[in-house]
Amino acid sequence: MYSVKQADKTNSAGKRNTETEERTRDRVLQGVLSHGPVSAAALGEHLNLTPAAVRRHLDVLEADALIEVTLLKKHGAGAGRPARRYVVAPQGHARLGNDYLHIARNALKILQEKVGDAALASFAQERADDMERRYRPIVEAAGTDIAARAEALAEAMTKDGFVASANSMAPPRRQKLPEHLLASIQLCQAHCPVRDLAEDFQVFCDKETEIIADLLGVDVRRLSTMAGGAHVCTTHVPLLRSVETSE
Template structure:
């Protein structure tokens, strides 16, 4: 929280002669960094509107963050495709993600490397599966409480992820046809506390995706991950006519072998 008596330089309505203490300038820059994390990909104009800063002040802070390697520019194609030049949007860089906290990941990565060497890659996969099974058990009551609506369940999952520091959100994408609207939902995560670990051991991303599929009751697909160089983790959630959430117990089918079938 920031004191209401400390008005950042460049904020709307602030006199030009106002002098800002150095620590306030640093805190203001941290606010811009956090806003890029939560809103990215985001334009300078959108940041200025949400933070109440003048365009000049926002660009000054963005330039400083860019020089420090904490944010970077992504060129986003305009909609409809091909209309005008790609828009400039700001996102956190890998260094910016790391600045927000990846404590003990080096130790964890070293331990998992030792585990793989001693017991094989299967042991690492089993470890990752157990980790996300615990997460699934915590999230299951929250997601199930949202009901059978796939959009509501995804929103509940997004809220649970955000509470754990993943800065998650949902958005609906699609296009209209004369007789129908084809839509899908994207579950986005702006921050990954274990990004560096997942980069070295992608099985963590794989197991997380499986948990999302089980919680939402539909087959989901990963479009991008922070660990693989994306500016956000994006999971595609289909919402077609035939895509309705199915409870895990309904999706489970016991397959008997020929010898096990009753005669």
């Protein structure tokens, strides 16, 4: 006869299994954030999960609108079918921690309307100045090599929740490019703590780009932003010279 004690054990085991599944699903979501755009196979390797397990969690996260599929064309792949890659959806970013209070957006709108654009720019500049003060010693410690400085900056930004990476870019074979594009790095940010605000106030992106240029010591170009609808914020960093330091 099925006892109450057996029922309790069954319920307890079911609860533990559910909690384990939820923790693993959160790991998968974090993995997509850190490595996206990423394939299911590559994500499984990163997280040490079986293909069946990672796809099961990806299906649930996609059904919950926390992640979405983007189609990427591989370099040199010709006219073949684009590869399916997973990225975090806007709702997923909110779950991961950028669901700020609407009062922040309203306060900035009031500031802009009552005081003017200069006041809004000053507010964004203070945030950028704080980033520069904290990142400057870290970047300077990396020396004068731009690639090393970019890597140090990416690590510092990751600790602040940007999930940043510095990726070396090589031009396609047999393709002639201008000299300034031959050696470069893409500084990518998979998460933006002020994404929702930057959608309405581009000055946050502009000031952040200026700080990246100042810290790396080269002219950079913002290729994409999450505030503008992209899946990641991408900054093009040319590698033409070492940074000159003052004595």
